[in-house]
Amino acid sequence: MLFNSLTFVVFFAVVLALHYAPFSWRVKKSNLLIGSYIFYAAWNPPFVILLWISTVVDWVVANKIHLETRQARRRMLLTVSIMVNLGMLGYFKYGGFVMENFQTMMLAMGFDYQPPDWNIVLPVGISFYTFQTMAYTLDVYLKRSAPAKSFLDFALFVTFFPQLVAGPIVRPTQLIPQFKLPKVASRQQLTWGFALITIGLFNKIVVADGLLSKAAETVFETKEMLHPADAWLGTLAFSGQIFCDFAGYSTTAIGVALCLGFSLPDNFRFPYAAVGFSDFWRRWHISLSSWLRDYLYIPLGGSRKGNLRTYANLMTTMLLGGLWHGASWTFVVWGGLHGLFLAAERWLAARFGGREIWKRWGPRILLALLTYFLVNITWVFFRAQDFATAWRMIDTMLTFNMDGKKVLPMIDVVQVIGVTIAMLAVHWFMRNRYLHDVAVALPRWLLIGAWGVMLWLIIITQGQSNAFIYFQF
Amino acid sequence: MPLYTSSSDISGHGADPVFERPVPALGRSAAFALLIVIVLMLAWEAWVRSEGVTPSYRNSDGLWAEQRRRIAGDEGDGWVFTGSSRALFDMQLAVWENLDGRRPLQLALEGTAAVGVLEGLAEDDDFTGKVIVGVAPGLFFSGFEYRRQAMDRYKTETPTQWFGQKVSMLAEPYLAFYAYDFALATVLRRQPLPHREGVEFSREVRKLSNMERDRNTRLWDKVDKNVAYRDLVRSIWAENWMPLAELPEPVRERILEARTKQLDRAIEAVKKIQAKGAQTIFVQMPYEGHYATSEIDIAPRELTWDILIEQTGVLGLHFQDHEEMQGYRLPEWSHMTGSEADRFTEAFYGLVKRELAARQAAEGIP
Numbered sequence: 001m002l003f004n005s006l007t008f009v010v011f012f013a014v015v016l017a018l019h020y021a022p023f024s025w026r027v028k029k030s031n032l033l034i035g036s037y038i039f040y041a042a043w044n045p046p047f048v049i050l051l052w053i054s055t056v057v058d059w060v061v062a063n064k065i066h067l068e069t070r071q072a073r074r075r076m077l078l079t080v081s082i083m084v085n086l087g088m089l090g091y092f093k094y095g096g097f098v099m100e101n102f103q104t105m106m107l108a109m110g111f112d113y114q115p116p117d118w119n120i121v122l123p124v125g126i127s128f129y130t131f132q133t134m135a136y137t138l139d140v141y142l143k144r145s146a147p148a149k150s151f152l153d154f155a156l157f158v159t160f161f162p163q164l165v166a167g168p169i170v171r172p173t174q175l176i177p178q179f180k181l182p183k184v185a186s187r188q189q190l191t192w193g194f195a196l197i198t199i200g201l202f203n204k205i206v207v208a209d210g211l212l213s214k215a216a217e218t219v220f221e222t223k224e225m226l227h228p229a230d231a232w233l234g235t236l237a238f239s240g241q242i243f244c245d246f247a248g249y250s251t252t253a254i255g256v257a258l259c260l261g262f263s264l265p266d267n268f269r270f271p272y273a274a275v276g277f278s279d280f281w282r283r284w285h286i287s288l289s290s291w292l293r294d295y296l297y298i299p300l301g302g303s304r305k306g307n308l309r310t311y312a313n314l315m316t317t318m319l320l321g322g323l324w325h326g327a328s329w330t331f332v333v334w335g336g337l338h339g340l341f342l343a344a345e346r347w348l349a350a351r352f353g354g355r356e357i358w359k360r361w362g363p364r365i366l367l368a369l370l371t372y373f374l375v376n377i378t379w380v381f382f383r384a385q386d387f388a389t390a391w392r393m394i395d396t397m398l399t400f401n402m403d404g405k406k407v408l409p410m411i412d413v414v415q416v417i418g419v420t421i422a423m424l425a426v427h428w429f430m431r432n433r434y435l436h437d438v439a440v441a442l443p444r445w446l447l448i449g450a451w452g453v454m455l456w457l458i459i460i461t462q463g464q465s466n467a468f469i470y471f472q473f
Numbered sequence: 474m475p476l477y478t479s480s481s482d483i484s485g486h487g488a489d490p491v492f493e494r495p496v497p498a499l500g501r502s503a504a505f506a507l508l509i510v511i512v513l514m515l516a517w518e519a520w521v522r523s524e525g526v527t528p529s530y531r532n533s534d535g536l537w538a539e540q541r542r543r544i545a546g547d548e549g550d551g552w553v554f555t556g557s558s559r560a561l562f563d564m565q566l567a568v569w570e571n572l573d574g575r576r577p578l579q580l581a582l583e584g585t586a587a588v589g590v591l592e593g594l595a596e597d598d599d600f601t602g603k604v605i606v607g608v609a610p611g612l613f614f615s616g617f618e619y620r621r622q623a624m625d626r627y628k629t630e631t632p633t634q635w636f637g638q639k640v641s642m643l644a645e646p647y648l649a650f651y652a653y654d655f656a657l658a659t660v661l662r663r664q665p666l667p668h669r670e671g672v673e674f675s676r677e678v679r680k681l682s683n684m685e686r687d688r689n690t691r692l693w694d695k696v697d698k699n700v701a702y703r704d705l706v707r708s709i710w711a712e713n714w715m716p717l718a719e720l721p722e723p724v725r726e727r728i729l730e731a732r733t734k735q736l737d738r739a740i741e742a743v744k745k746i747q748a749k750g751a752q753t754i755f756v757q758m759p760y761e762g763h764y765a766t767s768e769i770d771i772a773p774r775e776l777t778w779d780i781l782i783e784q785t786g787v788l789g790l791h792f793q794d795h796e797e798m799q800g801y802r803l804p805e806w807s808h809m810t811g812s813e814a815d816r817f818t819e820a821f822y823g824l825v826k827r828e829l830a831a832r833q834a835a836e837g838i839p
Contacts, residue, residue: 007634010640042633186496210656211661410668410672437497451506453513456509460657461658
């Protein structure tokens, strides 16, 4: 079920009505759990079984790990959990990719191996809930937390519909305790929840789908060499589209949860105002970057084992982070570029970072623009269907070959430039601010006017219930 | 992170306090914002209605999928109309129902070659009736499928899409603004901005029709009565058109290849339909003006239509061959007004019945 669909409007109204009806807390949690299964099954009912497998396996395994004192047995139990979770993820998400690469490898060795067709439908959001349940078992294994005491609470943690399919990837200690005592939203929470839903849907429906998607699609689906202006505009369009799409989802999810009385953590903090790549990853998909840091980068040794190992750990983390996004080498290159930029920044910061100049506004803005420029280069690999398209785009973007084809009509030029300037201005203004503080500081008439206009634009954009980009990951 | 803090403990020894989202006090802002939305929506709806729009059902993929599913109900043995926009606009279900006693299913898709729908019917065991296939030569023999997603939706519709369609249809007959042609992005895209040199830009087709609950469709009055709007539609039809001979060689080759492929696909589908005892009738609805030139240029009758009818052996009704299909008013060269479509459907029904009877007599079928 998509947030930007009429089905969700009806679904959410029913969930809210049940949540605020005079039932016991246990019944309300059961309602939320059943509602979450319906939310997921609305795409493809059989895939709910995957959620059940993930839930039961991690519940049983984590409890056994907690009670087990023998290290070898604990490790074996953890392996079972990881095998089941990554096994499902691997089968559904990476099976075709592995087959394809195996075929290429065999061909290179002189064998014309024809693998069977791999027409497997990817269960929506499998990468998200797999990481969420793995975090639970890993926390218990690493003795960071004990298992949940209630199966209902744990099942709801795995399945909680606002963040089930595209995050934020919530840690057990952030969400499970919230299920323990009765939760209903205060009037203020409810109001702010609806305000966040409005902002999230405005980002998704009006900006991402209505104003930017067409330009990005036109540019990235052109098979010829493009004019540099079009290549850049298409890339900027995608840059804005993916932010508004994904941050729009996260903001809506946070708002939906808040309407029910639950607090989900931030997933984005105005990333296009980042100064440097480490700053970018503190602002972009925060729940994934912190997951990778805590369960991959730090266990690999983090920065504790010398410089060379630190760089290797960074690269490994980002390459795997890239692969998490999709079963394609273009995503690996995207992750690799981010790893390279993070490593380069670390190397440069160690040598030149302490200088006074970096505290001044001018150089910081220049660094922010450089970061934005490089982030856009990485988006080319993220969005391109294949390397041929990516290289063609990069070529014309960096060499300014003016012979390329122009494909974007004036309306797209105006929309992309307008949205990009507005987005960068908002990100820079909000760089060190919080939305809730700004909402209070704004003149009330402006807040009400902006809220009303955003809602109106959402309605008249009409939308086509386009899926969120991150659902495919 | 602390060691041994239960995932269920809210504030156990050493536990992090559970995150609680800061919430600003917004007072009655939500109520006032809602008031603004209502005022703006009323103004927007009033503007759309002032453009001559009246509420009607959206020609959505979900509605097509819903109508397509009726074949699997108990309606697979009746009449089915398919084709592109001419079959959609010119064939009036109520008129046909009055004459035949049974209302046909309307499965035509604008801008779309009907071969895909025909193949679907051929593979569908539930379809045992008669299908009338509108052939718009430039589309049918090109394989172009502007509405491919509707056919895909029928095969892959999820429960949430099915439910969303039901909810949407509760609002559609009451809201004029809830039309594709007045979606914000569409309105923005037709603003008069300077042309960017070197860019091939085709304007979107504007609103042409009103649709009823079962996809019965009538030409929008404005196309007929508002001369400026009619001329706009005509100019969009003729935009960027080039004679086949002037197209680049690779494009021309692709068109000729597609023609052969479409013929093969259609012939194959008709054979399958015949094999299960169902019937296919091909029809070319009237066209004029720009289309009188472009249709026969891209798909000359003797190289397309005549071969299709000859090789399938089914009934083919071309408007050039039958008086009953001539003399109708087509304001924008391609589609009939509602009243003309009523007149056409009545005459066409008689023609179909007569031709089928003649074929049966010729084949010695009582």
